[in-house]
Amino acid sequence: MSNISYVKILSWLENKEVDRPNAADNGTLSGHAAGEPFEKLVYRHLKELYPNNVYKQYEFLNDLYRRNPESITIKDRQALFNSPVALFLLSRGDAATRDWDIQNVFEEKQNDTADILFHKNEYFELIDVKTRNISKAAQAPNIISAYKVAQMCAIILDNQDFDTVGINYVEVDWLPKEDKLVCTQAHYGNLFKATPNTLYINWAAAMQIQFHVSELDQTYTGTLEEWAKAYLKMFVASAEHRCDIMYKKYVKPFKKYVEE
Numbered sequence: 001m002s003n004i005s006y007v008k009i010l011s012w013l014e015n016k017e018v019d020r021p022n023a024a025d026n027g028t029l030s031g032h033a034a035g036e037p038f039e040k041l042v043y044r045h046l047k048e049l050y051p052n053n054v055y056k057q058y059e060f061l062n063d064l065y066r067r068n069p070e071s072i073t074i075k076d077r078q079a080l081f082n083s084p085v086a087l088f089l090l091s092r093g094d095a096a097t098r099d100w101d102i103q104n105v106f107e108e109k110q111n112d113t114a115d116i117l118f119h120k121n122e123y124f125e126l127i128d129v130k131t132r133n134i135s136k137a138a139q140a141p142n143i144i145s146a147y148k149v150a151q152m153c154a155i156i157l158d159n160q161d162f163d164t165v166g167i168n169y170v171e172v173d174w175l176p177k178e179d180k181l182v183c184t185q186a187h188y189g190n191l192f193k194a195t196p197n198t199l200y201i202n203w204a205a206a207m208q209i210q211f212h213v214s215e216l217d218q219t220y221t222g223t224l225e226e227w228a229k230a231y232l233k234m235f236v237a238s239a240e241h242r243c244d245i246m247y248k249k250y251v252k253p254f255k256k257y258v259e260e
């Protein structure tokens, strides 16, 4: 289920230019920050197309709590979400939720799950924009914590919450062009259409799932219930393999020194 025509968004993005972030000092175009203007561009475009449905994650929370001033306890504020999965993915921690008020609203946080949120009829469409300087070879970026996805799957299955959340990725490929960055191509990926067995977990990189959106498998045709079960099967097997490696490398060679 999707409310957004990603095909249209992708073709709209092609050949779009943004200002090079550090053009003034002609600095290097490194890391995540370089592509940030494209993230903002995608957000502004979606906001124009769907002014009443598109939010930043923190804007949605601010809006929700502002519209419900009678909900002040953590429990009351959590109850504003009809979906346990959306609550898990989108809400802030207990202390932050309790301390929220009109004078102390949320601001953007680096580890928010989504860059952009589309909300309509109790359905939450999460969109994360990934930007890629294609003049450089780069390893696949961190996408989302594999542990967070495992927790999400458990919540989906425990609550039979199968129709309230989608997780989507847009990759913007760009090249530097004088004092601009120009989008050469854009790609779309739906996490729940990626066969769980094809996902790569980089345990050493804070157990992040890593992929280039343009290379994400999109052939999975099962239901979300089936996806969640298949993901947890893959996750547990991968964690057990990781335990095994940890034991062989970091325990076994040293065990004899610590045994009495």
Ligand SMILES: [Ca+2]
Residues within 6 Å of the ligand: 039, 115, 128, 129, 130
């Ligand atoms: Ca992003």
